[in-house]
Amino acid sequence: MTNILIVGVGGQGTLLASRVLGNYAINRGLDCKLSEVHGMSQRGGSVVTHVRIGEKIYSPIINEGDADIIIGFEKLEALRWRHYLKKDGIIVVNDQEIMPMPVIVGAMAYPVGVFDQIRSEGMNLLVINATDIAKNCGNIKVANTVMIGALAKNIGFKREDIIEAVTNTVPCKLLQVNLLAIDKGYSAK
Amino acid sequence: MKKIMLGNLAIARGAYEAGVTVSTAYPGTPSTEITEAIADYKDIYVEWSPNEKVALEVAIGSSIAGARSICCMKHVGVNVAADPLFTIAYTGVNAGLVLVVADDPGMHSSQNEQDSRYYAMANSIPMLEPADSQEAKDMTKLAFEISEKYDTPVMLRTTTRVSHSQTYVEECDRVDVAIKPYKKDITKYAMMPAMAKKRHLVVEDRIKQIAIDSNKLEINRTIIKSTKLGIICSGVSSQYVEEAMPDASILKLGMVFPIPLDLIFEFASKVDELIIAEELEPIFEREIKAAGIKCKGKEIFSIQGELSVAIIKNKLLGVPIPVADNTLPVRPPVLCAGCPHxxxxxxxxxxxxxxxxxxxxxxxxxxxxxxxxxxxxxxxxxxxxxxxxxxxxxxxxxxxxxxxxxxxxxxxxxxxxxxxxxxxxxxxxxxxxxxxxxxxxxxxxxxxxxxxxxxxxxxxxxxxxxxxxxxxxxxxxxxxxxxxxxxxxxxxxxxxxxxxxxxxxxxxxxxxKDARVPYAIDQDKCVRCKACMKVGCPSISKALNGKIVLNPAQCNGCGVCVQMCKFDSIKLVGGAK
CATH class of the missing domain: 3.40.50.970 (Thiamin diphosphate (ThDP)-binding fold, Pyr/PP domains)
Known part of the structure; x- marks a missing residue:
């Protein structure tokens, strides 16, 4: 059983990841449940996607303390959802800050030292600059694909298997840039 | 072919396979995708109606005219459609009529968390509740069979976690269902007092019969394991229960109204302790207690919000739940950058x-x-x-x-x-x-x-x-x-x-937004008065160095902030985004 929690800000394109992971599970003949957020939170709110892959899945929702890996598309969101991480789990974070409204209006401060905080709690942390990597791939929009590549590597999926899943998911004309992004994400350290 | 599918898309697929030819709705989270997906099936007439009342009335008309019809809405939409609903319960249907209602426990996107099962009870019409996408598809088809067998509208209830989760679905072919001939019968379809008095008796007899037959329905499923503890549940809660309590015996109700009392008596007799794990209102619990069966429900689980594997393990086994860090700034949804509101x-x-x-x-x-x-x-x-x-x-x-x-x-x-x-x-x-x-x-x-x-x-x-x-x-x-x-x-x-x-x-x-040209702040002119930040645009924020910055990747170029600036410091960025 693999529990993958994908967190970010509404509008960041976290739903692509769940579609790729769904195809990964189908290709492997594994049971899979994905739970997404639609509606209000998509308007710039905190969003979470639960992905569970294994022999037999019941709940579509991951328990607190039970995620093998958390993929954070944004730093504060990674910090917010970190109590979902399993002991010895890994948290992969895109090095990006998006200010929430309480910070913009000056009611609260954006937390400083997010990565130190996560490390100090004994969690395995991998920081990825997905935005820059995506730019280098030639399309800033594939930052989410870079994150999927990093996810695949760190959860132990084979490179060719995740490439197959992306090929099944992404439209032809965008395939090449997405495969490049997967590769860069998979190799990111 | 097996596909991974959103619960709402599975309901649409079920409608297609059931031979539905008319589909109506007003959008509302978490129900919207059902009707959007039905629009992809060209064999089905589909419409956005101006509201849920009209949507249901259209579906009632097409059902009486002889076409299998589906109408979809969110839980509060049923309040709007309640007027025709209470009387279509009396008239019954001609071709099958299914009202899909998507509840939102936990209020992810709603103004209240009313429990639609009350509507099934209040109307004396049957209600089914799936636990995953496969069941969502299967129960949509079953709902049409029940509707036509018992001459009643049927409600199909989902919750956010079923509507918005993707699980495997085995697709089948569409069954083309011929239009049923319409026969004028004012004693059945024109609800004036003289007719309605007789129809009300029909309704009561009908629901009694369905209650008896529900004891034999396959979707009401008993799994006997340990005799120490039995749990009655439905919908996504049954997934939580099966995962959290692998040793417990389970009675999973696929038909959530009327409930199969004989089956429940039998189940209760086999276990030492009976617990009802239901989200929102204590509807099963009250009925089961009223039948004289001892059980526990809402003294364990909250009426407010959703259940989860973690909550069930916590309440029944004392397993602690790791708590969220509440010191962090919250991130509520906001009006988009460039929103005209x-x-x-x-x-x-x-x-x-x-x-x-x-x-x-x-x-x-x-x-x-x-x-x-x-x-x-x-x-x-x-x-x-x-x-x-x-x-x-x-x-x-x-x-x-x-x-x-x-x-x-x-x-x-x-x-x-x-x-x-x-x-x-x-x-x-x-x-x-x-x-x-x-x-x-x-x-x-x-x-x-x-x-x-x-x-x-x-x-x-x-x-x-x-x-x-x-x-x-x-x-x-x-x-x-x-x-x-x-x-x-x-x-x-x-x-x-x-x-x-x-x-x-x-x-x-x-x-x-694709056609928009973003703005940027001229730092030489900006005096950091923060007037532009008073409009609460997510693309404008104060950087750590104190500068006010406008993120060009987020800005959609509406120019509202420009009107706030007295120092002429917000300028268009050259070239399209």
């Missing part, structure tokens, strides 16, 4: 007006820094409530009160409020935020957009003409990005002792 809300707050708002994206105008909204109750309430303020406190208070409603919500149930305000000699000021779409639910067409669900061009409802026809003498149309004009128009209309309507028009930014 932003400038209007800024002015409303600036003028310190009482704002009766409505259901839609503009509820987001309630939070800081816009702080513009006083009330949010239900679809259409803004206009009636502003009239109520007017009548309670008189003209003077009315000149400080504004109703705010969107275009789709106006068509849904705002028009009657305008008619009422004019008819009863009110003096309300009403702003219609016309963004040419049904925004919050994901940009669906409505009668004022001039397109159907399948993007066919149709008559475009003229909102100005509609207001004039209702008797409003003062109707102005303004650019929702022009803040000076918003302010002057508002002041002018508020001063009038008659009903006036201001239509603030600009398309939803999600429809047009």
């Amino acid at each position: 932003r400038g209007v809300f800024y002015i409303l707050n600036k003028l310190k007006l009482m704002v009766t708002a409505d259901i839609g994206c503009y509820t987001l105008g309630a939070i800081a820094p816009l702080n513009a909204v006083d009330t949010v109750i239900c679809m259409g309430a803004s206009i009636g409530m502003a009239h109520g303020v007017d009548k309670a406190l008189g003209c003077e208070a009315s000149s400080r009160t504004v109703a705010v409603i969107g275009d789709s919500t106006f068509v849904h149930s705002g028009i009657t409020g305008v008619i009422n305000a004019v008819y009863n000699k009110g003096s309300s000021t009403i702003i219609i935020l016309d963004n040419s779409t049904t925004g919050m639910t994901g940009q669906q067409h409505n009668p004022s957009t001039g397109k159907t669900i399948r993007d066919q061009v149709t008559h475009q409802l003229d909102i100005e003409a509609m207001c004039i026809a209702c008797g409003v003498k003062s109707v102005s149309v303004i650019d929702a990005y022009d803040m000076k004009l918003i302010e002057s128009t508002l002041k002018c209309e508020l001063a009038k002792d008659e009903v006036s309507v201001i239509i603030a028009r600009r398309p939803c930014i999600l429809l047009t």
